[in-house]
Amino acid sequence: MPQDTLTYAVTDGDTVYIINSPDDLTAKEIKKLPPEIQESIRKSFSEKKEVEGSQNDYSFFAVGLFVFLIAASLIQIIKVWSGKPVSFSDNEFEGVNNQPATGCLQYAGRDLIFSNTEINRICLKYNSYYCNLSGEKKDTFIARLKKFLQTKTFYICSNQGYKEMPVLVSAAAIQITFGLDDFLLPYFENIVIHPQEYFGTNPLRILEGNVQGTSINLSWKHFLEDYQNPADGKNVGLHEMAHALQVQYLFNTGRDTNEFKEDFAYFDKVDDEIIKTEKNRLGSLFDSNALSNVNEFWATSVELFFEKPLDLKARHPELYKSICIVLNQGTATE
Ligand SMILES: [Zn+2]
Structure with a gap:
């Protein structure tokens, strides 16, 4: 018997909404999504799904495997072309929570201890918004940043992690929420940092950042470049945090x-x-x-x-x- 879909991923540009039912999005929010996504939501929740023939299943699997192999090869080629991808700092993490089985370094934010001096130094170097704050507001910014950082798990998809990664990604979240009382974005438990562009699936595409499920994903190369050009109108970190705010407060609150x-x-x-x-x-x-x-x-x-x-x-x-x-x-x- 075909089963009803329990959860459904709605892909919209670089945002993937994991929803349990159409009720998770209000009618108005659904209407704003592109027509093909609206259609896919309707299809997903239709009462019965046709059972596809086993031949189709196999051909779907074969195509999927083919696409995966091509994607894996491309990633490898990009890595070889670009040489050592992460070369912006000498500050490696001192943590030991390495989980090589996942292919990513994993750090629980509560185990990452940064002094105020260290956070101040990093933010002064890279975050112009922080630089322009008064002394008192800098203190508030750091206190908020520490709280935010402690509630997240950081995945770094490289063999080296840098202190700047959790600090500056958290700083982007604090920047956008600095006027708000609630700044922890609790729906997002994970921050995933790729050294550079990475592949997103469904549809297959190259991404500099996206939010998916409970993760905020970023290409560190683009994140850092964008913060080093603070007046060109482009900032992938703020862009993804803006989507994260939507998911946190608009799409996950039901009615x-x-x-x-x-x-x-x-x-x-x-x-x-x-x-x-x-x-x-x-x-x-x-x-x-x-x-x-x-x-x-x-x-x-x-x-x-x-x-x-x-x-x-x-x-x-x-x-x-x-x-x-x-x-x-x-x-x-x-
Ligand atoms: Zn976007």
């Missing part, structure tokens, strides 16, 4: 409400119209991915909010204002 969800209505009011305008504009602030659906538009708007706040405010003051309300902070200070 419950929360302050983030209420404030998000301000963004919801302006997003469709601006996407339309920007699609027809030469020299748009937004790339085609950002304009492909409202969730990508939100994540990219957050990148611009932090990296090109004056441009964003000048072009779309109502959009800038809505993000100020949602994140409860302002960035256009000049």
Whole structure:
């Protein structure tokens, strides 16, 4: 007998939502997803699924195996081409929680002890948002960062981990949530750090970052490059944290409400119209991915909010204002 689907992964760009039933997404949220994803949700939850012939199962398996082998080969080629991928720091972890069986180093955040001095040094070097905070706010930032870090498990898919990894990824989360009372993103238990681009499945694609299930995944190469260019409007760390906030507060709360969800209505009011305008504009602030659906538009708007706040405010003051309300902070200070 075919079984009802218990959980279902809804892939939308670089976000994969694991949902138990369509009730996990409100009708409005489902309507915002691209048509083909809406269709796949409907299909997934139809009462009966046709049992596919065993021949089809085998051919599906063969295709899957073929794709996997090709993907594995490509990863190997990329690794060989790029030489030693992680070369930005000499600070290796001192932890010993190595679990080679998984192919990744694994560190429980509660076992990672960083002094305030160490966190301050790392953030001053790489995080310009932190650099611009007053002394008192820097203290709050570090205290929040430590709490966030302690609640996560870090997986580093390389044979070397660096102190900057958990500190700076946590700093990105604290940056985006700095105006919010709740900043721990408890739904996301895992932070997975790849040295560089990695493959995502369903569909097979190359990713610089994504959120999937209870994990926030990032390419360290892109994460670090983006933080080293703090005014180019591109920041994969903030982009994925923006998706994580959506998953945490909009998609996993059922019909419950929360302050983030209420404030998000301000963004919801302006997003469709601006996407339309920007699609027809030469020299748009937004790339085609950002304009492909409202969730990508939100994540990219957050990148611009932090990296090109004056441009964003000048072009779309109502959009800038809505993000100020949602994140409860302002960035256009000049
Ligand atoms: Zn995205």
